[in-house]
Amino acid sequence: MSLSLIARSITESPTLKLNETADKLRQKGEPVIHLGGGEPKSRAPIDALVAGAGLLSSGEIRYTPPDGISALKKAVVQYTEEHYGRLMSPDNVMASSGAKQAIMVAMQAVLNPQDEVVYPAPYWVSYPEMAKLCGAIGIPVVAEDGGFQPTLADMEDRIGAATKMVILNSPNNPSGYSYSREFVAGVVELCEKRGLYLIMDDIYHRLLFDGRRPISVYELAKDQSDGSKLIVVNGVSKMYAMTGFRIGWAVANKKLIEAMTNIQGHQTSGPSALLQYAAAAALTGIQSGVESLRLTLENNRNVLLERLQAFDGVRVTVPHGTFYSFPDFHAYEKDSVKLANFLLDKVRVVVVPGKDFGMEGHVRISYCGTIKDITTGLERIRWALDPNAPNELYIGQRKLVRDWL
Numbered sequence: 001m002s003l004s005l006i007a008r009s010i011t012e013s014p015t016l017k018l019n020e021t022a023d024k025l026r027q028k029g030e031p032v033i034h035l036g037g038g039e040p041k042s043r044a045p046i047d048a049l050v051a052g053a054g055l056l057s058s059g060e061i062r063y064t065p066p067d068g069i070s071a072l073k074k075a076v077v078q079y080t081e082e083h084y085g086r087l088m089s090p091d092n093v094m095a096s097s098g099a100k101q102a103i104m105v106a107m108q109a110v111l112n113p114q115d116e117v118v119y120p121a122p123y124w125v126s127y128p129e130m131a132k133l134c135g136a137i138g139i140p141v142v143a144e145d146g147g148f149q150p151t152l153a154d155m156e157d158r159i160g161a162a163t164k165m166v167i168l169n170s171p172n173n174p175s176g177y178s179y180s181r182e183f184v185a186g187v188v189e190l191c192e193k194r195g196l197y198l199i200m201d202d203i204y205h206r207l208l209f210d211g212r213r214p215i216s217v218y219e220l221a222k223d224q225s226d227g228s229k230l231i232v233v234n235g236v237s238k239m240y241a242m243t244g245f246r247i248g249w250a251v252a253n254k255k256l257i258e259a260m261t262n263i264q265g266h267q268t269s270g271p272s273a274l275l276q277y278a279a280a281a282a283l284t285g286i287q288s289g290v291e292s293l294r295l296t297l298e299n300n301r302n303v304l305l306e307r308l309q310a311f312d313g314v315r316v317t318v319p320h321g322t323f324y325s326f327p328d329f330h331a332y333e334k335d336s337v338k339l340a341n342f343l344l345d346k347v348r349v350v351v352v353p354g355k356d357f358g359m360e361g362h363v364r365i366s367y368c369g370t371i372k373d374i375t376t377g378l379e380r381i382r383w384a385l386d387p388n389a390p391n392e393l394y395i396g397q398r399k400l401v402r403d404w405l
C-alpha cells in the first residue's frame with residue numbers, strides 16, 4: 001500500500017489504543033479498571049438534550065454556515081464576555097467539531113511546512129501529530145527541574161526563526177498543572193514581541209481546584225486590537241460532559257477566523273447542526289452542572305492523592321485542575337510503556353504511559369471515574385509495585401500471587 005508521507009508519519013492515538021485493549025479484555029470477562037480515560041461520567045445538561053431532540057424531531061436538519069449557527073456563535077460571545085471579561089463579535093468566532101478540530105484548523109490556517117510550534121512538556125498527545133499534519137514540527141519545552149512548568153528562559157531558548165506558534169494548555173492534560181499567572185503573562189508578552197500566534201487551549205479552564213480562578217489571557221495581552229494573534233480555544237466536551245457531541249470553538253481575529261472558516265468549509269462544511277443547537281443550549285442553559293462536576297472531580301482528586309501518597313517510591317505533584325494526575329514512578333520503573341503494560345497484564349488497570357506526553361517515568365492516572373474505580377485501581381497498582389503493600393489481593397474471586405517482588 002502506498003500511503004502518503006504524512007499518513008506514515010502519524011502515530012496511533014495511545015489512549016484510543018489502550019481503550020481497544022481494555023475493551024477486548026472486558027469482553028473476555030476480565031475485571032479491567034480504566035484509569036486512562038479522558039471524559040467525565042456525568043450526564044450532558046438537560047437543556048442540551050432537549051434542544052438537540054427538538055431539532056431532531058422537526059426533521060428539518062440542514063447545512064449550517066461553515067463557521068457555525070448564529071445561536072452558537074452568540075452563545076460563545078456571551079461565554080467569552082462572562083468568563084474572560086472580553087466582548088468579542090460573532091465574526092471573531094468559529095464553531096468546530098470539538099476543540100480538537102478548532103486547533104487543527106487554526107494550525108492549517110497559519111503554518112507552512114517546516115514551521116515550528118512550541119509548547120511546554122508534558123503536552124497533549126495530539127499537538128505534535130497535528131503539527132506533522134501541516135508538515136510543521138512540534139517543539140516540546142522540558143522544564144530543567146523535571147517539573148511541569150518550564151521557565152520563560154526555557155521557552156525563549158526554544159523559540160527561533162522558524163517558530164510560528166506557541167500553544168499553552170492550562171490546566172494541563174496530562175499533569176493537571178495550572179501555569180502561574182506570571183508564566184502565562186510572560187508567554188503572552190514573548191509571543192507579542194516575536195509576532196507569534198498563541199493558542200490558549202482552555203478546554204479545562206473552569207475545572208480548577210482549591211479556590212483557583214481561571215486566567216483570562218485577554219487581561220494579560222497588550223495588543224487589544226483585532227490584529228491580535230491570540231487564539232482562544234474551548235468547547236463543551238469536558239466542562240459540560242459532552243465529549244460525544246463534538247462541539248468546540250476558536251475565538252480569534254476576524255481575518256484569521258475567515259481563513260479558518262474557508263478551510264473548515266472545504267473539510268466538513270462545519271459541525272453537525274443538531275449538535276450545535278445542543279451546545280448553544282448547554283452554554284445558555286442552567287449552569288449548575290459545571291460546578292457540581294468540578295466539585296466531584298476535586299473530591300476524586302483528594303481521594304486519589306491520599307492513595308498515591310501511601311506509596312513509598314511515587315512522587316506526585318498535586319494537580320491544580322482537570323481530571324488527570326501525572327505521578328512519577330521512576331523509582332519502580334523508568335520505562336512508562338513497560339510499566340503501563342505491566343499494570344494491565346498483572347492487575348488489569350489501565351494507565352497511560354508518560355512517554356506519549358513527552359515525559360518518561362510518569363504515567364497519567366485519571367480520576368474522572370467512580371471513587372470505587374480510583375480506590376480499587378490504586379490498591380491494585382500499589383500491590384503490584386510496592387513491597388510494603390499488604391501481601392494479598394483479590395480480583396473478584398481470584399486470589400493473585402505476587403511472585404515478581
Ligand SMILES: Cc1ncc(COP(=O)(O)O)c(C=O)c1O
Binds near residue numbers: 097124248
Ligand atoms: C488538552 C486538550 N485539548 C483539546 C482536547 C479536545 O477536546 P474536544 O473533545 O473538544 O475535541 C482535549 C481532549 O482530550 C484535550 O485534552
